[in-house]
Amino acid sequence: xxxxxxxxxxxxxxxxxxxxxxxxxxxxxxxxxxxxxxxxxxxxxxxxxxxxxxxxxxxxxxxxxxxxxxxxxxxxxxxxxxxxxxxxxxxxxxxxxxx
Amino acid sequence: xxxxxxxxxxxxxxxxxxxxxxxxxxxxxxxxxxxxxxxxxxxxxxxxxxxxxxxxxxxxxxxxxxxxxxxxxxxxxxxxxxxxxxxxxxxxxxxxxxxxxxxxxxxxxxxxxxxxxxxxxxxxxxxxxxxxxxxxxxxxxxxxxxxxxxxxxxxxxxxxxxxxxxxxxxxxxxxxxxxxxxxxxxxxxxxxxxxxxxxxxxxxxxxxxxxxxxxxxxxxxxxxxxxxxxxxxxxxxxxxxxxxxx
Amino acid sequence: xxxxxxxxxxxxxxxxxxxxxxxxxxxxxxxxxxxxxxxxxxxxxxxxxxxxxxxxxxxxxxxxxxxxxxxxxxxxxxxxxxxxxxxxxxxxxxxxxxxxxxxxxxxxxxxxxxxxxxxxxxxxxxxxxxxxxxxxxxxxxxxxxxxxxxxxxxxxxxxxxxxxxxxxxxxxxxxxxxxxxxxxxxxxxxxxxxxxxxxxxxxxxxxxxxxxxxxxxxxxxxxxxxxxxxxxxxxxxxxxxxxxxxxxxxxxxxxxxxxxxxxxxxxxxxxxxxxxxxxxxxxxxxxxxxxxxxxxxxxxxxxxxxxxxxxxxxxxxxxxxxxxxxxxxxxxxxxxxxxxxxxxxxxxxxxxxxxxxxxxxxxxxxxxxxxxxxxxxxxxxxxxxxxxxxxxxxxxxxxxxxxxxxxxxxxxxxxxxxxxxxxxxxxxxxxxxxxxxxxxxxxxxxxxxxxxxxxxxxxxxxxxxxxxxxxxxxxxxxxxxxxxxxxxxxxxxxxxxxxxxxxxxxxxxxxxxxxxxxxxxxxxxxxxxxxxxxxxxxxxxxxxxxxxxxxxxxxxxxxxxxxxxxxxxxxxxxxxxxxxxxxxxxxxxxxxxxxxxxxxxxxxxxxxxxxxxxxxxxx
Ligand code: HEM
Ligand SMILES: [Cu+2]
Numbered sequence: 016x017x018x019x020x021x022x023x024x025x026x027x028x029x030x031x032x033x034x035x036x037x038x039x040x041x042x043x044x045x046x047x048x049x050x051x052x053x054x055x056x057x058x059x060x061x062x063x064x065x066x067x068x069x070x071x072x073x074x075x076x077x078x079x080x081x082x083x084x085x086x087x088x089x090x091x092x093x094x095x096x097x098x099x100x101x102x103x104x105x106x107x108x109x110x111x112x113x114x
Numbered sequence: 115x116x117x118x119x120x121x122x123x124x125x126x127x128x129x130x131x132x133x134x135x136x137x138x139x140x141x142x143x144x145x146x147x148x149x150x151x152x153x154x155x156x157x158x159x160x161x162x163x164x165x166x167x168x169x170x171x172x173x174x175x176x177x178x179x180x181x182x183x184x185x186x187x188x189x190x191x192x193x194x195x196x197x198x199x200x201x202x203x204x205x206x207x208x209x210x211x212x213x214x215x216x217x218x219x220x221x222x223x224x225x226x227x228x229x230x231x232x233x234x235x236x237x238x239x240x241x242x243x244x245x246x247x248x249x250x251x252x253x254x255x256x257x258x259x260x261x262x263x264x265x266x267x268x269x270x271x272x273x274x275x276x277x278x279x280x281x282x283x284x285x286x287x288x289x290x291x292x293x294x295x296x297x298x299x300x301x302x303x304x305x306x307x308x309x310x311x312x313x314x315x316x317x318x319x320x321x322x323x324x325x326x327x328x329x330x331x332x333x334x335x336x337x338x339x340x341x342x343x344x345x346x347x348x349x350x351x352x353x354x355x356x357x358x359x360x
Numbered sequence: 361x362x363x364x365x366x367x368x369x370x371x372x373x374x375x376x377x378x379x380x381x382x383x384x385x386x387x388x389x390x391x392x393x394x395x396x397x398x399x400x401x402x403x404x405x406x407x408x409x410x411x412x413x414x415x416x417x418x419x420x421x422x423x424x425x426x427x428x429x430x431x432x433x434x435x436x437x438x439x440x441x442x443x444x445x446x447x448x449x450x451x452x453x454x455x456x457x458x459x460x461x462x463x464x465x466x467x468x469x470x471x472x473x474x475x476x477x478x479x480x481x482x483x484x485x486x487x488x489x490x491x492x493x494x495x496x497x498x499x500x501x502x503x504x505x506x507x508x509x510x511x512x513x514x515x516x517x518x519x520x521x522x523x524x525x526x527x528x529x530x531x532x533x534x535x536x537x538x539x540x541x542x543x544x545x546x547x548x549x550x551x552x553x554x555x556x557x558x559x560x561x562x563x564x565x566x567x568x569x570x571x572x573x574x575x576x577x578x579x580x581x582x583x584x585x586x587x588x589x590x591x592x593x594x595x596x597x598x599x600x601x602x603x604x605x606x607x608x609x610x611x612x613x614x615x616x617x618x619x620x621x622x623x624x625x626x627x628x629x630x631x632x633x634x635x636x637x638x639x640x641x642x643x644x645x646x647x648x649x650x651x652x653x654x655x656x657x658x659x660x661x662x663x664x665x666x667x668x669x670x671x672x673x674x675x676x677x678x679x680x681x682x683x684x685x686x687x688x689x690x691x692x693x694x695x696x697x698x699x700x701x702x703x704x705x706x707x708x709x710x711x712x713x714x715x716x717x718x719x720x721x722x723x724x725x726x727x728x729x730x731x732x733x734x735x736x737x738x739x740x741x742x743x744x745x746x747x748x749x750x751x752x753x754x755x756x757x758x759x760x761x762x763x764x765x766x767x768x769x770x771x772x773x774x775x776x777x778x779x780x781x782x783x784x785x786x787x788x789x790x791x792x793x794x795x796x797x798x799x800x801x802x803x804x805x806x807x808x809x810x811x812x813x814x815x816x817x818x819x820x821x822x823x824x825x826x827x828x829x830x831x832x833x834x835x836x837x838x839x840x841x842x843x844x845x846x847x848x849x850x851x852x853x854x855x856x857x858x859x860x861x862x863x864x865x866x867x868x869x870x871x872x873x874x875x876x877x878x879x880x881x882x883x884x885x886x887x888x889x890x891x892x893x894x895x896x897x898x899x900x901x902x903x904x905x906x907x908x909x910x911x912x913x914x915x916x917x918x919x920x921x922x923x924x925x926x927x928x929x930x931x932x933x934x935x936x937x938x939x940x941x942x943x944x945x946x947x948x949x950x951x952x953x954x955x956x957x958x959x960x961x962x963x964x965x966x967x968x969x970x971x972x973x974x975x976x977x978x979x
Contacts, residue, residue, distance in 0.1 A: 104162060
């Protein structure tokens with residue numbers, strides 16, 4: 016086994032991460048019901064779910080402990096997909112998009 | 115990780131590699147990057163059509179956030195279970211491995227069960243103006259939802275909304291396609307996990323030295339999980355939220 | 361694809377063993393054989409696309425001709441475009457990827473030999489499916505299949521269904537090979553083959569593969585949406601229920617523009633290999649060329665709406681995409697200067713490959729210039745959907761991609777055939793090509809600016825388009841003559857040409873250090889790379905001459921080289937996709953989706969058997 020593997024989280028840490036993920040999910044749902052937040056809900060939820068995404072990718076998928084290359088391969092897809100989504104949405108929100 | 119553990123003549127596994135990284139694992143990551151674009155295109159379609167349906171039911175009519183929160187939780191837990199299966203295998207606890215794999219598959223199946231329930235309840239969703247009061251119970255805190263539902267129904271010049279089918283409106287079309295493809299990914303993952311579980315009863319097929327086979331399935335499974343994290347927020351939670359300009 | 365080394369006894373079917381004969385080709389996992397199969401298949405498909413084009417040109421030779429009906433004409437241009445892009449240029453590039461990349465990086469095979477075989481067979485299945493759709497009416501909505509031309513109401517025949525499913529199958533093939541080459545290039549470089557020593561062709565192929573894995577999922581989704589609209593009455597592109605046909609255009613071009621770079625980057629790679637060899641100078645500004653390629657790939661994502669300038673996206677979008685499109689011409693221009701810098705002051709040898717590469721530079725330059733004209737959105741309003749766009753396309757794809765591919769075919773012909781072609785006939789081919797393509801495609805600029813729309817099956821007399829259309833049609837026959845010369849030249853010499861030496865061009869990269877054709881294990885000893893253009897340095901540089909690893913073809917002393925064994929399963933898995941594709945198109949045969957199910961079953965069996973089969977049987 017290579018050296019990095021020694022640093023892999025233990026079962027207990029995996030469990031703790033699962034707890035964090037559950038709590039964030041609970042918070043998300045709670046925030047959803049906080050009507051007074053109005054549009055502030057959007058950035059808050061984006062931050063929270065990005066956090067969840069990152070936790071799973073870094074720890075459960077071991078990106079944190081693996082070679083950077085894997086991160087590059089994956090993150091390029093994530094980033095590009097995000098950018099394309101935003102670009103298409105904005106192209107549709109003016110000009111012909113307002114149909 | 116471990117390129118050193120592969121014992122024998124699987125050319126793909128043991129040979130010299132420039133980076134020291136395993137071929138198959140690299141393939142998996144490239145695939146996941148690519149699959150992001152797949153879901154990205156589906157999500158883009160969903161968002162472009164958000165609020166563009168000509169008739170109801172609309173997200174606000176059918177979404178049941180508490181139920182979906184539970185299924186989201188189940189899928190998150192299945193990810194934990196998967197990572198524990200992998201950890202058990204690397205420590206040569208083959209029984210622990212089997213238990214965690216089985217529990218992952220069961221939780222995955224539960225998630226699919228929720229999805230089937232959700233699809234069938236959406237497709238039989240029924241509201242008429244008189245029963246709007248009932249909906250109030252469901253969305254207790256949103257006082258004006260009731261009013262909105264009724265006005266939606268009026269706007270569409272219908273007395274009733276009968277079921278959200280993919281053909282009903284743009285919401286149905288995009289929603290079922292997006293979540294359906296996610297469900298298909300989960301189903302494939304379950305088949306994969308069960309195959310590995312089954313193989314672990316064949317001698318020498320699933321061993322700590324060959325943890326990569328499980329690692330790849332795990333990566334796939336977690337990926338499906340993170341996609342759901344995005345879908346849950348963007349489709350469900352934002353789904354009932356009016357966007358500027360939508 | 362997980363592969364488990366220990367065979368499961370009850371599943372195992374004995375492995376294919378024949379070293380020759382048809383089964384050896386069906387089961388082969390040798391990247392060189394797969395490369396040759398790709399090349400020959402794609403070349404035949406290229407000719408089929410050429411026949412379609414010829415018929416179109418005949419129909420347009422004069423006004424109001426009646427050689428084919430409007431309906432057939434629509435099918436012709438759609439099939440021509442789809443064929444040339446997906447069945448000719450992409451797989452011809454794939455042929456080069458397959459044959460050359462392992463040789464250039466000093467590897468014995470690709471990272472996933474069976475996946476490689478799978479890609480080829482899947483490609484073949486998709487190609488057959490598309491071309492066979494001529495029987496009963498092919499697709500006729502243009503290669504970009506704009507909604508609502510593809511909707512079930514407008515287009516109830518099976519042509520569109522065949523188009524959709526064959527593109528999906530071809531997508532699987534392309535994705536499979538792109539993943540394979542990404543991993544191969546990252547992971548199977550010989551010791552010392554650092555990124556900045558990587559041959560340029562391999563570099564451009566790597567960038568192409570990355571573009572491919574990111575772009576293809578988008579068209580996959582678009583096609584899935586279209587399928588659901590057609591088969592299950594979904595609303596994606598159904599305007600009556602609020603859908604937008606513009607969404608199809610966005611999704612298509614988000615894929616489509618990176619796709620044009622998928623077509624041209626390998627060609628740029630080939631040219632960047634050929635020019636230094638025949639100029640006897642290193643490539644001018646290697647790092648710049650690599651970087652420009654990467655920038656092109658990156659910026660290729662930011663320009664797609666230049667295909668939609670006349671849709672009415674509004675002034676903001678049109679301005680943004682005008683600017684980005686103009687900017688992307690900059691890295692393209694940088695490459696031009698690098699190529700010219702490479703030739704500058706070199707001692708040029710004007711062999712056939714070099715001529716084709718020089719032709720590429722000239723023709724691609726013209727195509728790039730008309731591209732920049734398109735890029736001005738105000739100006740493009742005059743050009744969109746006129747013959748000016750086909751003029752652009754053909755200067756970049758015929759004058760660009762095809763010229764470079766021909767250059768590559770002549771350049772590496774000695775390597776893969778072990779024979780020399782006739783230089784005289786090669787040059788004749790080149791001149792016929794240069795004259796033919798300019799006679800054919802340049803007039804399209806004129807009729808285009810004169811307002812002749814593209815995709816019309818005929819035109820009235822007195823529009824002023826007669827002369828140039830007649831000229832364009834005449835040019836086609838020059839091109840046909842050129843290709844006949846080529847087929848004769850290469851076909852004849854492949855069988856009994858003079859034997860080629862290992863390194864007939866005095867070239868620079870590793871593939872020339874081994875015998876022609878290379879032994880099936882490529883390198884007897886994996887080379888150690890010490891510089892860019894290592895083989896050149898080995899011959900003329902300061903390296904002590906330790907490395908020449910010309911493999912001999914007798915296997916006596918290399919029994920310890922383990923090559924992956926042949927396998928049935930890639931072909932079986934592909935067969936499943938092919939059957940499944942037909943099963944979806946003819947989903948009402950006997951029982952709903954019966955054959956789709958059978959196809960799925962075959963695929964599943966193939967995948968399991970493949971996963972459980974070790975790459976090599978234990979000895
Ligand atoms: C200098 C760089 C280039 C620029 C600025 C450019 C710009 C454009 C623009 C603005 C259009 C849209 C024209 C219209 O429909 O009115 C276009 C079409 C097209 N370009 Fe380019 N282009 C460039 C290079 C290339 C290359 C390298 C290729 C392929 C190898 C290519 C292939 C195509 C194709 C296939 C179309 C037409 C698609 C269709 O309508 O069927 N272009 N180009
Ligand atoms: Cu473009």
